[in-house]
């Protein structure tokens with residue numbers, strides 16, 4: 001009886017030799033020289049900035065408001081204007097600053113007429129009436145008087161004093177009555193004429 005085992009083994013060995021070598025010490029390697037950036041070890045590493053978002057819940061303060069006249073001066077003071085006008089003329093006539101200006105009016109007995117004229121002018125000026133004043137323009141009424149800005153300012157102070165003396169609150173004097181009188185466009189019709 002003959003065994004065939006060795007020939008099978010030989011065949012098997014031959015097959016093994018035909019296989020490609022899987023690895024060996026002499027196996028060629030692929031070298032990849034990729035240049036890397038130099039590492040700067042002297043520069044300190046700055047951590048990335050952190051952004052903080054703050055949400056404000058408090059509303060911004062309102063803008064400052066300019067106080068304005070809140071009094072309906074025609075309703076509140078309309079009836080008092082004739083007495084106030086008479087008071088202004090009377091005070092001006094005896095005030096050392098204005099006495100010389102008003103002396104001719106006083107001498108001619110024209111104080112009441114001037115007060116009435118002033119009443120009409122004032123009620124028109126503050127919008128309480130329209131067309132009540134029929135006198136001369138301010139330029140013509142004060143022509144040749146050479147009124148200075150200082151005298152004009154002092155006259156405004158005199159008017160404020162009469163209003164305060166008549167019981168008009170300071171806020172109404174400053175916020176309601178004064179603004180149209182201190183308006184340079186208006187004072188220019190009287191000063192320097």
Ligand code: HEM
Nearest residue numbers: 098101102105117118121135136141147151152155181190
């Ligand atoms: C708020 C400023 C002033 C106002 C609203 C004012 C208004 C008037 C008005 C309405 C008249 C009457 C005009 C007419 O009936 O034809 C008048 C006359 C007169 N004003 Fe003024 N005036 C002012 C300032 C002054 C000042 C500052 C002076 C003197 C310093 C002055 C002196 C006179 C005089 C003397 C007369 C009488 C003129 C005349 O009849 O011969 N006024 N003014």
